[in-house]
Structures are given as C-alpha cells and as structure tokens.
Amino acid sequence: MKVLLINGSPHPEGNTFIALKVIAESLEKEGIGSEIVWIGNKPVRGCNACNKCKEEPGRCAFNDDVCNVISAKFEESDALVVGSPVYYGQPNGALLAIIQRAFHSNGPAIAGKPAAAVAICRRGGSTAAFQALNMPFQMMDMPVVTSQYWNIVFGREPGQASLDTEGLQTMRTLAGNLAWMLKVTGGKPAPGRGDDPWEPMHFIR
Ligand SMILES: Cc1cc2nc3c(=O)[nH]c(=O)nc-3n(C[C@H](O)[C@H](O)[C@H](O)COP(=O)(O)O)c2cc1C
Numbered sequence: 001m002k003v004l005l006i007n008g009s010p011h012p013e014g015n016t017f018i019a020l021k022v023i024a025e026s027l028e029k030e031g032i033g034s035e036i037v038w039i040g041n042k043p044v045r046g047c048n049a050c051n052k053c054k055e056e057p058g059r060c061a062f063n064d065d066v067c068n069v070i071s072a073k074f075e076e077s078d079a080l081v082v083g084s085p086v087y088y089g090q091p092n093g094a095l096l097a098i099i100q101r102a103f104h105s106n107g108p109a110i111a112g113k114p115a116a117a118v119a120i121c122r123r124g125g126s127t128a129a130f131q132a133l134n135m136p137f138q139m140m141d142m143p144v145v146t147s148q149y150w151n152i153v154f155g156r157e158p159g160q161a162s163l164d165t166e167g168l169q170t171m172r173t174l175a176g177n178l179a180w181m182l183k184v185t186g187g188k189p190a191p192g193r194g195d196d197p198w199e200p201m202h203f204i205r
Contacts, residue, residue: 001187003027003034003178004077006070008084008095010041015120015161016083019153022168023081023118026175032182037073040066044094045101053105060105071102074109078187079178080142082133083118089125091133103136112189114181115142116174118151120161126152141192145181147174 005024009016017036024034045062052061060067074080082099084091103110117133119126130150137144151174153167154160161167 001032001078001182002076003032003079003081003182004073005034005036005081006083006095006098007036007038008082008092008098009039009120010092010094011085011158012038014085014158015153015155016085016118018155018159018161019118019120019167019171020081020083022171023175023178026172027179030176030179030183032179035073035077037070039070039095039098042066044097046097047101047104058106058109060101062101067098067101067105070098071106071109074102074106077110077113078182079114079116079145080110081116081118081174081178083120084129084133086119086121086125086129089128091119091129096132099133099136103140107140111140111142112192113142114145114178114185115140116145116147116151116178118153118171118174120153120155122154122156126150126154141190143181143190145174145178147171147177 005020007017007020020036027034044065050061084095115137119129127150147170149170154164
C-alpha cells in the first residue's frame, strides 16, 4: 500500500516537509510505502469552473502547472496526506488551488480513500487552516484520519519544526492511525453512495 503526501509549501524542505517526513518514516516502520510530492513554487492557476474536466475526466483543462502531475498520482495511492504552511490563518493559496482543481477533475481516483491534513505555523491560525484543509475530504467520502491532537506543528524558519517534539509526536500518532486504518480496510476505499443515485437539490424553484 502507498500513501501520497503533498507538501504544499513553496519550500521543498521546510517545516511542512519535516512534518510529512516524520509521517512517511513512521509509515515505513509499519510496512507502508509513501511518496512526498512537492507542489513547487511556480505559478498555479485557480479553478475557472469551465467544467471541461467533466468531458475529459482525470485531467484539468489547465495543463501548464503542477495540478495534473499531482492528480495523476491519485490512482496509485491508497491514502492522502496534505500538508500546508499557514498563511494569514489559511492554507497556502497555491495548494488550495491545486486541491480544488485536482479533486474536481480527478475526484473518483481519490474518493473513499483515507485522508488527513497537517498545518504548520509560526504561532497562530493553524486550527482554522487545518479545518479548511479538511473540508474537501468530507465532500469526497474520504474517511478523515485523526491523531492525539489536531495535526499541527510549530516552527518559523525552515528546520524549526524539528524542535516541536509534541507536534512531531502528533505526526507519528497520525501515521500509526493511518496505518491501522489501511490495514483494517485492506486499502479498500469507503463505499460512499454506491448505487444510490445523487439527489441534487440546489434550492432553486
Ligand atoms: C505570507 C505568509 C503568511 C504567514 N502567516 C502566518 C500565520 O497566519 N500564522 C503563523 O503562525 N505563521 C504564519 N506564517 C509563517 C509560516 O506559517 C511558517 O514559517 C511555516 O513554518 C512555514 O512552513 P514551511 O517551512 O514549510 O514553508 C506566514 C508565512 C508567510 C510567508
């Protein structure tokens, strides 16, 4: 089994990476493989609601940034962990744009698979960012994996997260719970709605 970890920081090996690396190492001890994918620091487009991805599922129509590269990895992954630095009490905007486009265009490849978010901050806003990162999981039938605390790690300059011993323990516990969930389910995604057709109600009469 394999877990995809998305590093949503412009720093390839900053504090977000440190938190994700601890998760990856703990997963490895449980015999579960992983891949940390960096979103990079090049421009990322926001979703323009063209819905062309509904005509050609699996790909966002914008093919000039990292979004399709990341969502192509959904298929081969059994679970997802998204890590983000906190910017103004929110996740990194580039990461949010990728998540929104990747889920909209390639959602079925990730639906039902266990998911967790991790927020990294200097001092405040981490729980708000954490909540924002968790929102898309609920729309995709993704069982949210928990830890002993909210999945937050503290640090300012790249590297300082290594000093947050409780934060890193929270990452290890999260990895253990994720490994447990994958082993119990055998990596089978949650069934979601199954054959029950969607009943859209847009409150327009
Ligand atoms: C534009 C910007 C906004 C930030 N806003 C916050 C914030 O609201 N709260 C906070 O505690 N830290 C804030 N920070 C600090 C980062 O969250 C912190 O340095 C984090 O460890 C960076 O992670 P990284 O090394 O993975 O990039 C901000 C940093 C930047 C660049």
